[in-house]
Every structure is written in C-alpha cells, then in structure tokens.
Amino acid sequence: MQDSSIKLGIVVAEFNYDITHLMLDRAISHAKFLNAEVRAVFKVPGTFEIPLAVKQLLSRDDIDCVVTLGAVIKGETKHDEVIANQVARLVSDLSLEFNKPVSLGIIGPGATHEQAMERIEEYSTRAVESAVKMARRMRSMMEGSSSVNIE
Template identity: 75%
Template sequence: MQERSIKLGIVVAEFNYDVTNLMLTKALAHAKFLGAEVKVVFKVPGTFEIPLAVKRLLARDDVDGVVTLGCVIKGETKHDELIANQLARLVSDLSLEYNKPVALGVIGPGATHDQALERVEEYSTRAVESAIKMVKRLRDVEKEGEGTVVVE
C-alpha cells in the first residue's frame, strides 16, 4: 500500500519580516524536498497571533500537521520571554487537543537580530522535519493488526 502524502499548514508571523520571510522560503523549499505538500500558508501579524491560526489549520481535514515560524527578538524588557513562553505552551496544548503535530520553528526569546538571521535555515528546516516525522510516526502507531510497531 502506498503511503499517503503529508499535508502541512504553515503559520508565519509578519513581525520581523526580514527574518520570517526567509524562514518561510526555506520551509517551503524543505517541505517540497521532503515530499510534503503545503496546503496553506497563513500569515499573521506577529508571533502572539500564531495560536489562533494554528487552531484554525488543525481543524481542517486537509492538514496533517502545522509548522509555526516566527522570530521573537530580545528588547529592553522581558516581553520577548512572555510572548515566546505563552506561544510554546498554547501551540503544545493545541497539538494535544487536535491530536496533530505542531512544530515550533520560532527563534527566541533572547535572540538578537543578527542571531536570528544566523538561525533562519536551522529553525525553519528543523520545524518542517519535525512536523513530517511526527505525522509519519503517528500514522505508524495507528496501524492495527500489523504486529509490533517500532516508532522511529
């Protein structure tokens, strides 16, 4: 039996667009390279708005998993920590609620602009890989009547 294709949604924050646009370009290219189909790219104003978009995409039948892309640059206060911590918790909760993977490809908190630029490829490609691997592994676990399943 042929394996079903993996369909992803990508949510990308427009804040720090010089970084996140590069992340989106890398993520799209890597998903294509890995044979996944990106069904929708949902652009949101900032990282804080990512969870609502993730929830909408997870509710779609044509999305197996979601990749989040954003960049939270360190400022003069701890606002970056607040945003990044809440984001991580909320998207993790949504993944559990919808039983679909959500990969966290968000640079920060604590990153400078230069550090963010250095991490564009690493964070975007790893997030895509994570989402794809989790979709595959969840499918493997769901297989019934096929003996022992090693999920790796």
C-alpha cells in the same frame, strides 16, 4: 491508490518579516524535499497571533500537521520572554487537543537580530522535519504498526 504524503500547514509571523519570509521560503523548500505537501500558508501579524491560526489549521481535515515560524527579538524588557513562552505553551496545548503535531520554529526569546538571521535555516528546516516525522509516525501507529521509529 490513496495519496499518502503528509499535508501540512504553515503559520508565519509577519513581524520581523526580513527574517520570517526567509524562514518561510526554506520551510516550503524543505517540505518539498521531504515529499510533504504544503496545503496552507497562514500569515499572522506577529508571533502572539500564531496560536489562533494554528487552531484554525488543525481543525481542517486536509491538514496532518502544522509548522510555526516566527522571530521574537530581545528588546529592553522581558516582553520577548512572555510572548515566546506563552505561544510555545499554547501551540503545545493545541497539538494535544487536536491530536496532530505542531512544531515550534520560533527563534527566541533572547535572540538578537543578528542571531536570528544566523538561525533561519536551522529553525525552519528543523520545524518542518519535526512536524513531518511526527505526522508520519502517528499515521503509522494509527495504521497498526508495531514500531513507530520510522525515518
């Protein structure tokens, strides 16, 4: 019988790694809980580099969906807003281009370091949950199911 588990890739930013490495740990743990297989972890220098890594993973046949993890902390300028908004738009565009789910597990913009620490669990697990659910529902739809409201 063919393995039907969801195979995912995770792209994680190394910038603010005191936050993102904890996000990665929780994301991997939650993927296992959901019976999804993490096929690749792609570490990038910062959140700005996430879209290129997402594109690389989406081009692989053994990846059903991609989870993005990062923390864009507010500084004295609007740089955090520019980065977070552009990355969100680009990963959404890539999801549509490759017809595979990409979830947004990026804390910010506007978050302080303390707020980001408080959101580690929520953002990482929700990102995995979203990607896996969408991949399962899309698979079900492609297999001809008349309903895609699958838990």
